[in-house]
Amino acid sequence: MEEDSDTRPIVSVAAAAARRRCRAPPFSCACPVTVEPVLFLCTFALALQGPLATQYLWERLREDLRYNGTKGGGCGNPAGPADPLQKEVEILTAHWNLYIGLGGFLVGLFVVILLGSWSDRAGRRVVLILPSLGLAVQAAVYLTVMYLKLPVAWFLVGRICSGLTGDFNAILAGCFAYVADTSNTGSRTFRVAVLEACIGLAGMFASIIGGEWQRTQGYINPFWLVLATNLAAALYAYLFVPESMTPQPEAKLFSCQHHRAVYTLFTSGGQGTQRTALWLYTLCFFLVVTVHFGSRDLYVLYELSSPLCWTSQLIGYGSAAQHLSYLSSLLGLRVLQRCLEDSWVAMVALVSNIASLVMFSLANTTALVFAGYGLGFLLMASTPVLRSKLSKLVDPSEQGALFASVACVEGLCSLVASGVFNSLYPATLHVMKGFPFLFGAILLLIPAGIIGGLGCKEQQARTRGTVVN
Incomplete structure (x- = not known):
């Protein structure tokens, strides 16, 4: 017994050293x-x-x-049959x-x-x-x-x-x-x-x-x-x-257990209320990202055609303004978090996104298009809140399965957005050219309602002292 008690610390120290070697890269940075x-x-x-x-x-x-x-016909081409x-x-x-x-x-x-x-x-x-x-x-x-x-x-x-x-x-x-x-x-x-x-x-x-x-x-x-x-x-x-995290040597890559873990995550993981919130926040993420991808696919086409007829230089400026929303959303989120809960930050971001899309649906001048980009200065602040909300609903040992599922949902969003918005644009062109943007704004009312409802429930639960955030 004495020999076992003496060797046990040596083994544990060796195992800890091995784990540290697995965790450490060749070069460290402070x-x-x-x-x-x-x-x-x-x-x-x-x-x-x-x-x-x-x-x-x-x-x-x-x-x-x-x-x-x-490649490009341009707005100045005379009307006539398209080149087959x-x-x-x-x-x-x-x-x-x-x-x-x-x-x-x-x-x-x-x-x-x-x-x-x-x-x-x-x-x-x-x-x-x-x-x-x-x-x-x-x-x-x-x-x-x-x-x-x-x-x-x-x-x-x-x-x-x-x-x-x-x-x-x-x-x-x-x-x-x-x-x-x-x-x-x-x-x-x-x-x-x-x-x-x-x-x-x-x-x-x-x-x-x-x-x-x-x-x-x-x-x-x-x-x-x-x-x-x-x-x-x-x-x-x-x-x-x-x-x-500490790698497990017995972890196997090719195993049905990994797909079962994702299935369990959304069907039996956590309490009933947590599972419902997981599904609802995933639906919100799907709708928000689908609208984002769908509208992004149409911006250039909308700007190239009449009455805007933008040049490649203006399109470049528009693309830069669109990507700047990532930075402005980061700064805005940091400021808003000082006075608002994450759920209400997401609501403000969705309002910014909806206002931007409504402006695009009505834009017929260059000034209105850039006003639309300006109104969307917080449009990317909702997705980090949703990712964070989803992450807090699962165990630390399930983060990889969760974000793998979210990444698949994001890939599905891209396919659905391309199919829906690129089909809707030509179908409504003669009725209202900007209707796909208005359609996206209407869709965003759904995640806004869900996030607001869940946010109120979370706030009430914290008030009652039944949930520790």
Whole structure:
């Protein structure tokens, strides 16, 4: 017995040392920045890649069909029948974008849930590194297609390769779960908002750089930057991001347990009231992000066409104003949190979003469009509140499964938004050109009512002393 009692501390010390080695990266940093650069770099690469890939598809399909016209008709073109070849190029480009997006989403849907739930046991760092490498493989495939002039179907192969490693949604799940691991309930909403501000900043820089670079040097050089940026994100995560939890050596990647964990999370996790709140906040997140994606898809089309007829320079300014809302929302959230609960901060943000969409639905001058962008200065402050609310409803050991589910919902939002808003715009064009924006504003009344109702219940529960926040 004495020998067992003597060796037990030695074993525990050795095990603790092993866990510390797993948690520590090769280089440590005393600064509070952790996963923010990973999300910034991957978002920058994705935002730079997306428009360039679409333009490259258009150019290749135009060459295949031997169409020598220009991409943009412009407002000054005389009215008349559309060029059938140009219409065919546009249809083929839209179809290939749809195939590529669907292929990546359907493959990534199962992989993201697998990786997110697995990270609850195996640690977060691997879920940051693996998808970054997958995105780099996708960029390498795209470069190969451009150098060798391969059929555009190879773009789908690259997208599926990225989907097999979780794609960008796995990066989102890993980063938000990491922040949930390393923050308390009081600071979590702001930490999540900082991550979303990184998304906005990266998108703004990419939109400024991408178009001009492609115009002067073509497609290949920007895609080399996409490849390098994704590799840099993986390298940064490996070298500088400390593990936020203790990895379990027995954790298996390929196990049905991970998908069951997500199912259990939404069906039997927690108390009945918590499960109901989890579903309701997820519905709010779905509606808010769907409206955001849907309206964003229409901004450029709305600005290009009559009566606005914006030039590419004005469109660039509009894109910059749109992405600045991420920063203004972060600052606004920080200020509002000093005097309001998170639920009411989300309500103020939704009011800002609704006012912006209503203004866009009526805008027929450049001044009104920028007024719409200005009214939306808080529109991105609602999603960090919703992510934070969802995170507080589950156990610390379920954060990866939760944010993997949220990332899948976000991917679904993108598909639903494209289908609904891009179909609604031409269908209502002759009735009210801005109707899709008005439709989005009406949809946002649903999450506003849900968040307000849940916020009142939470406030009443705190008053009665039955809930400790």
